[in-house]
Amino acid sequence: MSFDSDVIVDRRRIRRKLTFWRVTAAVVAIAAVVAIGAASTSSGSLPGSSGSIARIKIDGLIRSDYDRVAALERLEKSSYEAVVVHINSPGGTTAGAEQLYDSLARLKAKKPLVVVVEGMAASGGYIAALSADHIVARQSSLVGSIGVLIQYPNLAELLKNVGVKVEEVKSSPLKAAPNGFEPTSPEARAALDALVKDSYAWFRGLVKERRSLDDPSLDKVADGRVFTGRQAVGLKLVDQLGDEKTAVAWLVAQKKIKADLPVRDYKLSPRLGDMTFLRTAAVVTLEAVGLPSIAHKIADGGMLQSVDQYGLDGILALWRPSASN
The missing domain is CATH 3.90.226.10 (2-enoyl-CoA Hydratase; Chain A, domain 1)
Incomplete structure (x- = not known):
């Protein structure tokens, strides 16, 4: 009985750690993509602008x-x-x-x-x-x-x-x-x-x-x-x-x-809804951390629309x- 309890506790501990690192990885990935997107739109040389x-x-x-x-x-x-x-x-x-x-x-x-x-x-x-x-x-x-x-x-x-x-x-x-x-x-x-x-x-x-x-x-x-x-x-x-x-x-x-x-x-x-690369990254990372419902809303534009x-x-x-x- 004691052995089973220890196994359950260990599994819960591992699951919490895994969830923590998944969320951390998702936040880092989204932040990196946002930084790249911000840099590309705020810099003087815009992608595809030369010779057009x-x-x-x-x-x-x-x-x-x-x-x-x-x-x-x-x-x-x-x-x-x-x-x-x-x-x-x-x-x-x-x-x-x-x-x-x-x-x-x-x-x-x-x-x-x-x-x-x-x-x-x-x-x-x-x-x-x-x-x-x-x-x-x-x-x-x-x-x-x-x-x-x-x-x-x-x-x-x-x-x-x-x-x-x-x-x-x-x-x-x-x-x-x-x-x-x-x-x-x-x-x-x-x-x-x-x-x-x-x-x-x-x-x-x-x-x-x-x-x-x-x-x-x-x-x-x-x-x-x-x-x-x-x-x-x-x-x-x-x-x-x-x-x-x-x-x-x-x-x-x-x-x-x-x-x-x-x-x-x-x-x-x-x-945000116009930035396809950012939307895709957000959807992928949110699905990876077990939040598919939010990911689907983002994919449909439901959370990114403004009036x-x-x-x-x-x-x-x-x-x-x-x-x-």
Whole structure:
């Protein structure tokens, strides 16, 4: 009986040691792969960048994004020969669009850069496109929507109907105005109007400078409308109709880039789920230490997905069809 008890104790001790070393090995392996991945993405010489053209994509709503800024700064220091920026965006916040424009402008100062408008480059998306010296658009792309707006819901009538009143104490009449709980005062509306007009003047000035438009030509395109790529060429909002091949041909002709250079994707916001080698290493090591359920979740992307929360508070440079239409 005593002999059996000793055997059981020894087996448990061995099992604990084995589990400890398996976990240690898994942690070391994952840490090593993470270190290698971080080194490869943070260094100036990116894998596959030498002798190629970088393709970056700006999709969806644009907001401030410091990871994107850092990625573009790394691209500045890389050995890519040139950059093709694909834009498909209805815009976003004016601050986010300005940040993206500034980052692309700094990148353009280091490397030849051309923009290709895919489905849309409207409002803040067009601000980003203005960073390039040459803009290519498809014939049916939507371009423009030069303007800014502030939108907010006003629930004053609804609250009145249900018998709810929101009370407040504030330091001055324009503090947190408008708040949506009471009719907008003339003073608050005037303050918002001043904000919109100032941002709009900045947007107009940027278009005028970057597209070399005179005042009559600027007035024709800066009324908030969007234009097709075919219309935008005639209005000087874009330079050429075409696609990525058209953009590369311009780089070859105007920037003396070699014609046979491959175009390779460069991701602006790589996540763990995008790093195939890191995901594979994590799955293998977790299965090795007896955690197959977690490994399967990682393999499916279930633990690595993130949800973008588009914070659109503030002034917007954004196009969307009118609800009344």
